[in-house]
Amino acid sequence: MSDDDTTAPVDGHVDDDVDEPVDQRATELRSQVDELPTVPCDQYRRRSRRSFLTGAAGVLVAGGFWRWVQNQDTDDGIPQVLRNQLERNESIWSALPARSAPEYDIADASPIRVNGTIGLDDDVDVDGWTCRVEGPNGELLDVVDLSVFEDLPQRDLVIEHKCIEGWSNITHWGGARFSDFHARYADQVGDVPYVGLETPDGDYYVGWDIDSILHPQTLLALREHGEPLAPEHGAPLRLATPNKYGIKTIKRIGVIRYTYERPADYWAERSYDWYAGL
Ligand SMILES: Nc1nc2c(c(=O)[nH]1)N[C@H]1C(S)=C(S)[C@@H](COP(=O)(O)O)O[C@H]1N2
Ligand SMILES: [Mo]
DSSP states (O other), rough: OGGGGGOOOOOTTHHOOOOHHHHHHHHHHHHHHHHSSOOOHHHHHHHHHHHHHHHHHHHHHHHHHHHHHHHHHHTTTTEHHHHHHHHHHHHHHHHOOOOOOOOGGGGGOOOOOOOTTOOOOOOOTTTTTTEEEEEEOOEEEEEEEEEHTTOOOOOOOOOOEEOTTEEEEEEEEEEEHHHHTTTTTTHHSOOOOEEEETTTTTSSEEEHHHHTTTTTTTTTEEEEETOOOOOGGTTTTTEEEEEEEEGGSSOOEEEEEEESSOOTTTTGGGGSSSSBBB
16 A cells, blocks of 8 residues: 555645645636537527427427327228238248247146136037038038047147236147148148138137148147146137237137138237237
8 A cells, every 4th residue: 555545635634735636637627618619598598499399399290190190090900000010020020931939848838827718608518529610712621520630640839828918838738730630621722821710609719821820830739738628728629839929829619711811800809910920
């Protein structure tokens, strides 16, 4: 430790040789401030009024833009300009090679909570359950029972199920890929762009674009956490995916319909994004 460290003021006493450089620095600073251009009072007021007006104009323009957005025609309850942007985003994503979400070890999975029971009011008879398969011209292609799905290659899918309400769960699904099921009808339906799915009572319904539903991580699930689906989780058959929000994973499928037009979607009709992609 040098003597310099002991030159701090003690009991209000300041040594002369310490005082001097501080004074010098103060003088320097004062002269720098004096050299700064000064703004006369009236000019200052005019300037600040101008910047206030510029700011206010900005707020008005932004407000007007927002009103214009809101007055646009809506599509599924979403203003057209915003919908157009969503569709531009979607076309960018779909031009990229199909992405896959991470998959996890079965040991990381936990039972999923029950969320949403729309379309599940009636009791379900798993043994008597059938699902209608309809073609894009309204024709009935097939009526299938559970054995059709049980006989397809069985897959495990351990993924993060994400709900739009803000929770997620590492879930172990088991069942058949939608793409393996689709192979039964691919020749008949051709290049159809959409699939709509409904509960047997029609109360819950979802629409999927064909690329997303044919993605290898889109499962027609028969099992959750190693057990056949419980009624409240969609027995006997539901969708599962890590690539769209939970709203698209319809529980208790009663109808699978190939369509040329974008199918109705329960939550898109309530202002959620139709794709609900992740
Ligand atoms: N038939 C039907 N399917 C549905 C719903 C619903 O209300 N009815 N809710 C959806 C939502 S928002 C989520 S997050 C998942 C939840 O599935 P889980 O109850 O098995 O956790 O199911 C989806 N599928
Ligand atoms: Mo959800």
